[in-house]
Amino acid sequence: MTATSRADRRRATEERVLDAARALFAERGFEQTTVRAVAAAAQVDPSLVMQYFGSKRDLFSRAVRAPVESLPPDGPDDVVDRLVESLTLKLGGLPVSTAAMLRSMLTDPEAGDHAREMLGRQVESVAACIPESSDPDLRAALAVTAIVGVTLGHQLLSLPTLQDASVARIAEVFRPAVEALVQPLRSDGSASS
Template sequence: MQRPYNERMVDSAHRTSRADQRRQTEARILAVARQVFSEYGYDRATIRAIASKAKVNPGLVIHYYGSKERLFAEATRTTPDEPIAGPPDQVAEQLLAALHAKLTEEPTATLAMLRSMLTHPEAAHGVREALRHQQRQISLGLSADDALLRTALTGAITLGVVVGRHLLQLDGLRDASPEQITDLLRPCLESLTRSPAEEPSAER
């Protein structure tokens, strides 16, 4: 016998409400985990600490994410930057725009990887692969014999600026505006992303 329409609607609303609650709880746990990993790194962060800050039982964290390793993988998953391509001046501006975004808002997922990379192999692998991907993109437009060195330097510089501002909080770098930082870096990145044949001559 079919149940009344009102009862079916109540059951449907109840199931939807429970599904929404689950999604909200998962999202809250993930956001807290991202922050805890970025503050303490993989080794020092604990499921208990994450659960406490997310106001849930530690067992629920494991129920949703399975393990600390899997939670870390989800918390450090990042959206790739826009592809880098074009003439050297455009490449430099794209790098500076990506850096500007990381300086404007604290990139917690990226910081979680950076703080963890010296002690956690998965984090080190993630950082290394992201930099290699950037190197491959930039090197496509370079005809220099030292293209690999140039692209490695661009990655090291931008990575170092993010670490210096957000993790080390270096004087000057910590309080400078993103515009100040990117303006100072522009000549350096333009030089690195330009092939030697395109460099202005000494006489100029």
């Protein structure tokens, strides 16, 4: 039998609480999730949740914290591939922390700040791969937020047309739009790369 330390038990309890919080925030959003509901789902006392996390806001911040995807500036072709791949991964199922953040970002200022920061870094990464002479920041912001929109429509709103289409078909139809944004046409009519 392996003895577990007090610190190990605490980490396991924190993770159980965070997992429960992610699931509830993803399902209900920030406003409709209570500390009592999180505690019940994690099978702990609500006072323990407060002891470990301090407040519902701090619990939410920890629950939605997710690593930011970074696109290396390997050029527009690589960025198109990575953006379309990112969309297909998101349509396959969002990580619970991402779903929680997306569901809450329009009603909770902190979730909105977190989303803005995460998406801002993605926009910067994409913009670094677009020729400077063609509004790289705007083009990158449009590409990244278009992916967010498709993801919201598919994962959170369950729009029938998006639900009925395969992920591969959505990616196939969406790819030319991403290419048009990331690989703007040169004055001679050819795509820049």
